[in-house]
Amino acid sequence: MISIQNVHKSFGDLEVLKGVSLDVNDGEVVSIIGGSGSGKSTLLYCINAIENIQKGKIIVDGVDVHSKETNKDKLRQKLGMVFQQWNSFPHMTVLENAALAPRIVKKMSKEEAIEIAKKELVHVGLGDKFDVYPTKMSGGQQQRLAIARALAMKPDCMLFDEVTSALDPELVGEVLDTLRLLADEGMTMICVTHEMGFARDVSDRVAYFHEGVIAEIGEAKQVIIDPQNPLTQKFLSKVR
Amino acid sequence: MNSLFTPLSWSDTGFILIGVMNTVTISIVAIVLGTLLGLAVGFLRAESSKVVNVLLGSVLDILRSVPLIIQLILFSTFVGAMGYPLDPFVAGSIILSLYTMAFMSEVFRSGFESVHQSMRTSARSLGMSYWQTIFYIRLPIGLRAVFPSWLGVALSVIKDSALVSVIGYMELLRTSDQLISRTQQPLMILIGVGIFYFIISYPLSSYGRYVERKMAI
Ligand SMILES: Nc1ncnc2c1ncn2[C@@H]1O[C@H](COP(=O)(O)OP(=O)(O)OP(=O)(O)O)[C@@H](O)[C@H]1O
Numbered sequence: 001m002i003s004i005q006n007v008h009k010s011f012g013d014l015e016v017l018k019g020v021s022l023d024v025n026d027g028e029v030v031s032i033i034g035g036s037g038s039g040k041s042t043l044l045y046c047i048n049a050i051e052n053i054q055k056g057k058i059i060v061d062g063v064d065v066h067s068k069e070t071n072k073d074k075l076r077q078k079l080g081m082v083f084q085q086w087n088s089f090p091h092m093t094v095l096e097n098a099a100l101a102p103r104i105v106k107k108m109s110k111e112e113a114i115e116i117a118k119k120e121l122v123h124v125g126l127g128d129k130f131d132v133y134p135t136k137m138s139g140g141q142q143q144r145l146a147i148a149r150a151l152a153m154k155p156d157c158m159l160f161d162e163v164t165s166a167l168d169p170e171l172v173g174e175v176l177d178t179l180r181l182l183a184d185e186g187m188t189m190i191c192v193t194h195e196m197g198f199a200r201d202v203s204d205r206v207a208y209f210h211e212g213v214i215a216e217i218g219e220a221k222q223v224i225i226d227p228q229n230p231l232t233q234k235f236l237s238k239v240r
Numbered sequence: 241m242n243s244l245f246t247p248l249s250w251s252d253t254g255f256i257l258i259g260v261m262n263t264v265t266i267s268i269v270a271i272v273l274g275t276l277l278g279l280a281v282g283f284l285r286a287e288s289s290k291v292v293n294v295l296l297g298s299v300l301d302i303l304r305s306v307p308l309i310i311q312l313i314l315f316s317t318f319v320g321a322m323g324y325p326l327d328p329f330v331a332g333s334i335i336l337s338l339y340t341m342a343f344m345s346e347v348f349r350s351g352f353e354s355v356h357q358s359m360r361t362s363a364r365s366l367g368m369s370y371w372q373t374i375f376y377i378r379l380p381i382g383l384r385a386v387f388p389s390w391l392g393v394a395l396s397v398i399k400d401s402a403l404v405s406v407i408g409y410m411e412l413l414r415t416s417d418q419l420i421s422r423t424q425q426p427l428m429i430l431i432g433v434g435i436f437y438f439i440i441s442y443p444l445s446s447y448g449r450y451v452e453r454k455m456a457i
């Protein structure tokens with residue numbers, strides 16, 4: 001369970017998050033939509049302690065993310081994150097990519113790490129790519145590798161930041177299918193996305209971000225199909 | 241009449257080989273030390289603040305822009321005048337290593353910087369610590385990226401090592417110089433020495449091409 005409580009975040013003089021509150025329950029899928037620069041990515045970075053915050057609190061499974069006592073590396077093991085850029089490790093095979101963190105972060109034996117890595121690679125449909133170097137694969141395959149790499153750490157929750165935005169249109173589907181699969185399996189997910197169809201069909205709730213605040217949040221179909229806030233209406237009419 | 245000059249003979253082989261060995265030795269010392277120091281300094285430059293960078297950068301600029309031959313003479317004269325005359329090999333190794341370090345540090349700095357912030361963030365998001373990200377991600381990726389430049393610096397060190405002769409180190413060029421004044425056969429000897437430099441450098445450059453091919457994934 002992730003609890004975001006009145007979070008404020010600034011870069012210098014620029015306040016990017018202006019009091020964001022959001023609770024995500026276990027097994028829930030929440031999509032975040034909104035215009036460019038509204039602070040969507042920044043919120044995910046704050047949840048993962050990649051960025052600090054100025055005010056408020058973020059609690060992940062009872063752990064205060066930004067408290068000085070919190071071990072950030074340990075916290076990040078619970079939170080898988082996938083970015084717009086897949087950032088495969090180019091000097092390792094697909095299997096080594098997925099086995100690295102379990103081995104060096106969780107200190108698993110090599111065999112154990114490889115077993116988990118293989119399982120997650122099969123999970124995302126890369127069962128035939130173990131010994132391939134990622135640079136030889138398509139963006140969609142590399143993005144699925146990034147998902148498997150994160151899943152191999154057995155996170156409680158996954159954060160996705162526009163994971164299909166950098167993909168060629170014909171490759172978007174395979175990655176969305178993988179996300180859908182995870183959602184069906186009950187993974188807790190926060191997805192920043194520009195795919196309104198995905199947000200509507202896969203998520204439980206959708207939050208619309210506008211200039212650093214959640215301008216509207218509600219049941220997914222309601223927000224996408226029948227938005228109440230004029231700002232959300234305007235945004236959705238533009239992206240359609 | 242011809243007693244003043246004696247022609248090149250087989251008995252000179254040992255003398256030449258000592259020159260070859262000395263060139264190889266000081267080159268290896270400078271490449272190894274220059275690489276290790278360059279790695280540390282390059283890392284420091286990639287990671288530290290602007291102030292530290294400007295300070296470090298100006299020292300490196302001096303090392304890179306003052307001709308090696310002048311650095312060698314100044315250094316050995318200076319330590320001699322201070323009352324600590326150094327063996328030419330030691331003095332030459334120190335200066336040649338520092339000179340190499342100045343170039344290597346730039347090579348490694350660009351290697352570290354070639355791994356983008358978003359790649360580092362991805363690694364950190366998997367729970368890797370700062371140092372794990374360095375050792376498992378930035379170092380291996382960065383080193384691959386700059387290997388050709390590293391090789392270029394290493395090869396030029398072998399050639400630059402000839403300059404250590406000015407402070408009296410008996411490396412290949414100085415050996416040949418002495419043979420030339422004795423035999424008065426400069427053309428033949430210089431061609432021979434050129435071939436020796438090639439023979440010394442060739443394994444390194446062909447090994448380098450082999451490594452590059454292996455790494456091209
Ligand atoms: N590291 C940073 N330093 C300074 N400003 C930043 C930094 N990261 C983000 N910003 C600024 O914060 C604001 C919000 O950025 P953010 O990336 O969270 O937006 P976003 O909603 O994810 O947009 P997009 O849809 O374009 O990804 C932007 O104005 C951006 O320029």
Ligand SMILES: [Mg+2]
Pocket residue numbers: 040041042161162
């Ligand atoms: Mg963003």
